[in-house]
Amino acid sequence: MLKISHLLLSLSVAALSLTACKNTAESSVKIVDRNAIVDSTILAFEKKLLEKQIDSVFSKYQFNGSVAVFKDSIQLYQKENGFSNFENKTKINDSTIFAIGSVSKQFTSVLVLLEMEKNKLNIEDKASKYLKEFQNKEYENISIHQLLNHTSGLNTLGGKLLFKSGSDFFYSNDGFNTLGKIVEKVSGKSYDENVQELFSKVGMKSSSTGNIFKGKNFASAYLGNPKNAEKIQNMPKRLGGKEIGIPAGGILSTIDDLHLWNDALYGGKILKPETLQKFISKSSERHHAILGKMGYGYGIMLNIGKPPAYFHSGYIKGSPSLNIYYPETKTSVIILSNIADEAKGKGFIFKPHIEVKRITDAIENTVADLRKQMMKPNSNTQL
Numbered sequence: 001m002l003k004i005s006h007l008l009l010s011l012s013v014a015a016l017s018l019t020a021c022k023n024t025a026e027s028s029v030k031i032v033d034r035n036a037i038v039d040s041t042i043l044a045f046e047k048k049l050l051e052k053q054i055d056s057v058f059s060k061y062q063f064n065g066s067v068a069v070f071k072d073s074i075q076l077y078q079k080e081n082g083f084s085n086f087e088n089k090t091k092i093n094d095s096t097i098f099a100i101g102s103v104s105k106q107f108t109s110v111l112v113l114l115e116m117e118k119n120k121l122n123i124e125d126k127a128s129k130y131l132k133e134f135q136n137k138e139y140e141n142i143s144i145h146q147l148l149n150h151t152s153g154l155n156t157l158g159g160k161l162l163f164k165s166g167s168d169f170f171y172s173n174d175g176f177n178t179l180g181k182i183v184e185k186v187s188g189k190s191y192d193e194n195v196q197e198l199f200s201k202v203g204m205k206s207s208s209t210g211n212i213f214k215g216k217n218f219a220s221a222y223l224g225n226p227k228n229a230e231k232i233q234n235m236p237k238r239l240g241g242k243e244i245g246i247p248a249g250g251i252l253s254t255i256d257d258l259h260l261w262n263d264a265l266y267g268g269k270i271l272k273p274e275t276l277q278k279f280i281s282k283s284s285e286r287h288h289a290i291l292g293k294m295g296y297g298y299g300i301m302l303n304i305g306k307p308p309a310y311f312h313s314g315y316i317k318g319s320p321s322l323n324i325y326y327p328e329t330k331t332s333v334i335i336l337s338n339i340a341d342e343a344k345g346k347g348f349i350f351k352p353h354i355e356v357k358r359i360t361d362a363i364e365n366t367v368a369d370l371r372k373q374m375m376k377p378n379s380n381t382q383l
Contacts, residue, residue, distance in 0.1 A: 038374050042367055043071070050077040053359045061352045064226055065337030066092055068255045069360065072263070072330040078255070084219035084338060086229040097206055097218045097252050098336040099236055100321045101314025104251035105176050109148055109299030110265065111183045111194050113275050120186040123148065123278070127178060130185045133157070134178075141165050144182065147175040148298040149284040154178070169284050169296070173248035176299070180247025191247055202264045204257040210239025210250040218252065219338035221318030229339060232318045239316065249316050255334050262325045262332040266310070280310055288313075290350050291357075307364035313353065315346065322353040326364050333360045 050069055054077055057063060064082030068075065080092040115121050121130070123145045128134040134142060139154075142165050146152040150171050153161035157174040180191045187194055192212050199207045208215065213236050222229040232238075239250035253261075264270055271279065282295035282302050291313060295302035303309040307326055314321040318340050324333040335356055340349045 038371060042371060043074070043076070046071075046363060046367060047076050049363055050359070054079065054356055057352050057355050057359075060355075062226065063337065063352045064092070064339045065335065065352075066094070066096060066098075066255050067335050067356060068259065068333075070259050070263075070332045076331075082226060082339075084217070086220075086222060086226065086339075087231070092219065092338075093217075094255060095206065095217050096336075097208075097213075097215065097254050098321065098338055099210070099219075099221060099239060099314075099316055099319040100251055100253050100258070100323070100336065101249045101316045101319055102173075103253075103258075103312050103314035103321050103323045104247070104249050105299035106265075106312055106323075107195055107198065107251055107299075108176050108179050108183070108191075108247040109279060110270060111191075111198065112144065112148065112179050113271055113279060113298070114198075115183060115186050117272060117275055121182065127182065130182045131178065144179070145283070147172075147179050149296055150175060150286070151284050169286055171286065173245060176248040177245035180245070183247075195246075195251065198270075199257075202257075202260050202270070204253065204260055207251065207253040207257045209246045210236035210252065211246055213252055219319075219336075221316070222339040223318050223342055224339070225341050226339065235318075244316055249314065255336060258323055258334045259332050262323070262334075263330070266325055266327055266330070290347055290354065303361070307361055307368065309361070309364075311357070313350065315340075315349070317342070320346075320349050320353060322350075322357065324357060324360065326360070328368060329364060331360070331364065333357070 054067055058079060058081055066080045068078040070076060078094065080094065082092055084090050084092045084096045116123055121144065125144050126140065127142050127144060127147060128140050134140065138161060142152045142154065146165050150169050151166050152172065152175050153163045153165050153168070153170060154172045154175045155162055155170060157178065162170050183194055184191055192209050195209060218236065221232040221235050223232065224230050236252055240246050244250055268276060279298045280300060280302065281297055284296045286294050286296045286301065288294060293304060295304055300310050301312050308328055309324055309326050311322065311324040318338060320337050320340050322335040333356065335353050
């Protein structure tokens with residue numbers, strides 16, 4: 001059971017006492033100074049809370065991977081533990097490149113929306129307009145919008161639809177691989193070329209795809225546990241195969257690059273404001289087997305209730321990941337790993353990720369309330 005409430009109560013009391021000072025006739029403090037004092041005080045205690053709570057997650061699960069929390073450009077927390085290669089005992093560091101699984105889907109969604117901004121497509125278009133394999137009675141009514149929010153009814157490409165398009169939700173990797181093909185069709189360039197251009201625009205120098213990766217520092221993927229780790233063969237090339245597909249789950253990235261991505265995407269540096277709104281608007285609902293009920297936009301999950309958060313989990317064999325962004329505080333939380341004990345089930349594999357999200361959700365909610373309280377004009381705190 002997380003003991004966030006007790007720690008945050010301590011934060012509240014300490015923050016209020018630290019920001020209090022005497023009123024004198026000679027001193028007058030501008031409101032901007034009050035804001036700065038409140039912000040710096042809360043920031044200091046957030047760092048302490050994150051260190052205490054997330055360090056306990058590392059210890060509890062002997063977590064092999066990397067976790068970082070950034071508020072805008074400020075690093076609140078970062079820790080790496082374990083090995084990127086168990087045979088060579090190569091330690092994970094801040095340059096380690098991980099397979100991020102379905103976190104890749106948001107990149108595919110953005111590529112589609114960028115083509116929309118160029119008037120190369122419309123999200124209400126039918127996929128059959130661009131792809132011959134959709135020009136049949138079964139698939140003819142599937143729209144790009146439905147592929148983006150998993151309401152197409154598609155499971156495996158070529159198979160029968162699970163329901164009438166637009167009437168329900170079913171998470172489909174083949175749906176996102178189809179979106180990758182549409183991007184290729186309208187742009188005249190491969191998916192790899194398109195996404196590399198996007199990485200360059202953002203400044204993501206260490207990111208790549210499983211098809212074209214030629215660099216170093218890649219975290220090999222493993223099944224089992226650190227004492228008995230079985231290496232997944234042909235990584236990262238296997239990500240480009242039919243079983244996964246690059247647009248659905250084949251991107252490789254780092255903690256720092258995903259932080260850059262979050263800041264650029266949600267900071268309005270990639271998509272126009274109205275396009276970004278389409279990306280983050282709830283257009284379907286997902287009942288995630290591990291993370292529970294949530295809203296779903298275009299390749300992105302949404303918290304239902306507080307705090308507002310945009311996030312996505314990712315999993316390909318041996319590589320569980322989670323990328324979270326809290327828009328109200330411009331905070332990124334990124335969790336990457338390269339080993340998974342599948343024998344214990346995905347619920348166990350994602351326990352560290354779930355606990356970190358619970359911690360950061362709780363801190364986001366309480367800090368928002370605390371700041372409002374501390375900034376009230378009639379607050380007992382005198383500045």
